[in-house]
Amino acid sequence: MQEVRGNMSHVDDGTLHAYLDGELPPVERARLEGHVAECAACRNRLEEERALIERAIGLLGLAQPPERAAPPLHQLRRPSVVWRLRVPVAWAATVVLALGLGYYAGDRAPMSPAPEPVSMRSADSSAAGAAQPVDRLGYMSTPAPRLARTPPRAQSPVPPETRPLAAGERKEAERDRTTVDEASVVTGRDSIFGAAAASGVVTIRPRDTGAANVAPAPTAPTARAALPQRALEEVTTSNAIVQRDDARRALVATQWPIIRRGPARQILGAEPMGVPGLAVRNIRRSPTGEVVLVEQAIDSVTVIQLFQQRVEIDRYRSRSVAADSLTTERLARFIGGVRVEIAGPLSVDSLNRLLEQVKPIGP
Amino acid sequence: MPEDLADVYRSTYRSLVRFLYRKVWDAERAEDLAQEAFARALVHKPDNARGWLFVVAANMARDDARKAARERRHLTLLKAEPGAGSKELDEEIDADTQRTQVRAALDQLTPRDREALLLWDAGMSYDEIATQTGLARGAIGTTLSRARRRLVEAYDAGSEGQHVARG
Numbered sequence: 011m012q013e014v015r016g017n018m019s020h021v022d023d024g025t026l027h028a029y030l031d032g033e034l035p036p037v038e039r040a041r042l043e044g045h046v047a048e049c050a051a052c053r054n055r056l057e058e059e060r061a062l063i064e065r066a067i068g069l070l071g072l073a074q075p076p077e078r079a080a081p082p083l084h085q086l087r088r089p090s091v092v093w094r095l096r097v098p099v100a101w102a103a104t105v106v107l108a109l110g111l112g113y114y115a116g117d118r119a120p121m122s123p124a125p126e127p128v129s130m131r132s133a134d135s136s137a138a139g140a141a142q143p144v145d146r147l148g149y150m151s152t153p154a155p156r157l158a159r160t161p162p163r164a165q166s167p168v169p170p171e172t173r174p175l176a177a178g179e180r181k182e183a184e185r186d187r188t189t190v191d192e193a194s195v196v197t198g199r200d201s202i203f204g205a206a207a208a209s210g211v212v213t214i215r216p217r218d219t220g221a222a223n224v225a226p227a228p229t230a231p232t233a234r235a236a237l238p239q240r241a242l243e244e245v246t247t248s249n250a251i252v253q254r255d256d257a258r259r260a261l262v263a264t265q266w267p268i269i270r271r272g273p274a275r276q277i278l279g280a281e282p283m284g285v286p287g288l289a290v291r292n293i294r295r296s297p298t299g300e301v302v303l304v305e306q307a308i309d310s311v312t313v314i315q316l317f318q319q320r321v322e323i324d325r326y327r328s329r330s331v332a333a334d335s336l337t338t339e340r341l342a343r344f345i346g347g348v349r350v351e352i353a354g355p356l357s358v359d360s361l362n363r364l365l366e367q368v369k370p371i372g373p
Numbered sequence: 374m375p376e377d378l379a380d381v382y383r384s385t386y387r388s389l390v391r392f393l394y395r396k397v398w399d400a401e402r403a404e405d406l407a408q409e410a411f412a413r414a415l416v417h418k419p420d421n422a423r424g425w426l427f428v429v430a431a432n433m434a435r436d437d438a439r440k441a442a443r444e445r446r447h448l449t450l451l452k453a454e455p456g457a458g459s460k461e462l463d464e465e466i467d468a469d470t471q472r473t474q475v476r477a478a479l480d481q482l483t484p485r486d487r488e489a490l491l492l493w494d495a496g497m498s499y500d501e502i503a504t505q506t507g508l509a510r511g512a513i514g515t516t517l518s519r520a521r522r523r524l525v526e527a528y529d530a531g532s533e534g535q536h537v538a539r540g
Contacts, residue, residue: 024515033499033514059518066521069528070494072468073475075400080386083379086412264465267401270441291469310466 021045021052026059266294266303274302279320281370283350288314290371304371314354314364321349341365381422382411388495389430395491396434397441398476406433424504427492431505478527486520493517 021029021042028034029042046052274282274293277300282293288306291313295302304316321344341361342351345368352365386407393403410430419425479487485506492502503510 022515023518024512026514027518027521028499028514031493031499031514031517062518062521062525065525066490067494069475069478069524070395070490072471073395073479075390075394075403077387078400078404080382081408083382083411083415086408086415268399269401270399307466311463 020049021055023055023059026052026056027063030056030060030063264294266296268292269295269302274304277302277320278318278348280346280348283316283318283345283348283368284371285314285316285364285367286369286371308354308356312355314352314356314361316368317351317353319349321347343368345369378411378414378418378422381414381426385423385426385496386411389426392427392491392495393430393434395476395479395494396431397437398472402437406430406437409433424501427495427497427505431488474528474531477531478524481527482520482523486516486523489513489516490520490524 025034025038025042029039034042046056271282271293273295277295282302282304284290284304284306288308291305291307293302293304300319302318304318305313306316307313341358342349343365344350350365350368352361352368354361354364356364389407389410390400390403393406394400397403397406407430410426410433413429414422414426417425479490482490485508488506489502489508492505497505499510499513502508502513508516
């Protein structure tokens with residue numbers, strides 16, 4: 011320890027810091043306090059160093075990881091296995107998840123695999139039974155089956171990052187959807203999120219079967235007209251729609267874990283896509299691990315999001331079945347085997363132009 | 374599982390994540406590494422679990438950084454400028470910028486100074502830091518005072534775009 015030599019000599023920085031950190035042994039501590047009591051210069055320096063320490067603590071505080079609960083210690087035997095298997099197996103696991111637990115994913119996460127053709131066909135037929143005044147309700151282009159088959163979500167609580175839409179936001183969603191619908195550049199008829207919405211709504215899930223208030227499929231617009239306002243509220247706050255709209259507003263997706271390029275490449279089976287020349291802020295993945303999100307900054311306040319998902323052949327098939335019953339959420343392109351959707355606080359025209367520039371970004 | 378490791382886990386997990394985060398700069402990765410370190414501790418049952426964990430974690434972070442450096446190029450981090458726009462985005466970008474600046478400032482410390490500072494910030498005592506770093510206990514105060522001063526100066530120089538002279 012640095013010496014504090016009586017009252018005659020001043021105290022060095024290291025000793026001051028040790029003192030302020032509470033790490034000075036009692037004898038030296040007493041000596042330092044004796045000196046500081048008599049020496050104004052050292053008193054000043056003590057205060058300066060105290061401020062410096064607080065400043066350093068503050069700066070390190072700016073670089074904190076988000077607070078997240080620790081998993082129980084006894085569960086930690088698993089990570090060492092997961093750790094080793096993580097990279098090669100992660101994407102395979104998500105495929106298994108996608109195939110086997112599609113209904114679960116549909117409930118929990120915005121992005122999920124398209125439902126099987128059978129359930130989509132049922133959506134088609136009931137949608138065909140309903141009339142077409144889509145723009146009236148905008149975001150509910152297949153309202154009848156959704157209303158009829160979406161039970162209250164008591165058993166499947168909305169994830170914390172979602173929230174009900176305010177009326178103004180709903181309007182906004184409606185307006186945006188209309189604009190996007192009009193854009194001729196759309197190559198895919200449903201969106202990645204649209205598919206999630208459909209699977210969240212139409213797919214019959216085990217836990218739904220007991221719900222007493224699952225109404226029979228209505229056959230005509232009158233059924234919709236007869237539904238009370240509360241039912242409409244239920245639809246607008248239902249899981250899938252809320253998530254879908256939130257994602258458009260770049261809120262949910264910012265909760266997605268950040269990943270590096272390697273894992274993104276493995277999810278996609280290709281380099282992640284982006285607009286060349288724009289700074290990549292983050293690469294994220296969806297909670298189910300199927301969708302990669304590349305966030306790029308146009309300027310300090312404008313960030314565009316590129317949702318990308320590997321497209322498999324059976325997805326194409328179910329998509330074509332689903333095509334007529336689902337609305338388009340946002341501009342989309344297929345590049346190689348990857349479907350890319352763009353979102354951001356820009357006009358459709360701008361988004362479209364950016365989307366046209368998208369290509370694999372990589373080393 | 375040894376009872377004391379459960380205690381160490383409760384008291385040290387967050388600190389270890391924070392310590393690792395300042396090395397790998399990826400929250401998820403830091404958590405993975407911290408959990409891996411504890412998982413190894415469950416197997417190895419070290420006597421001084423806390424110190425052992427930080428040593429193991431530091432080694433894992435170093436290996437991880439080497440591997441990552443081979444695998445990828447750095448993502449461009451965004452520099453924020455004042456402007457109108459979504460408040461949340463602004464805040465997010467500000468936080469990003471500050472984090473980047475703190476990171477850049479930490480990078481300007483010598484490895485030993487940085488290690489001492491991060492260990493102190495993770496809640497280690499001077500004795501523990503001395504054991505971890507191999508420095509004499511009497512040198513820790515001096516090391517920390519230098520590390521703190523450099524951190525603050527480098528941060529200020531970075532954020533003002535000019536060097537701040539200081540004695």
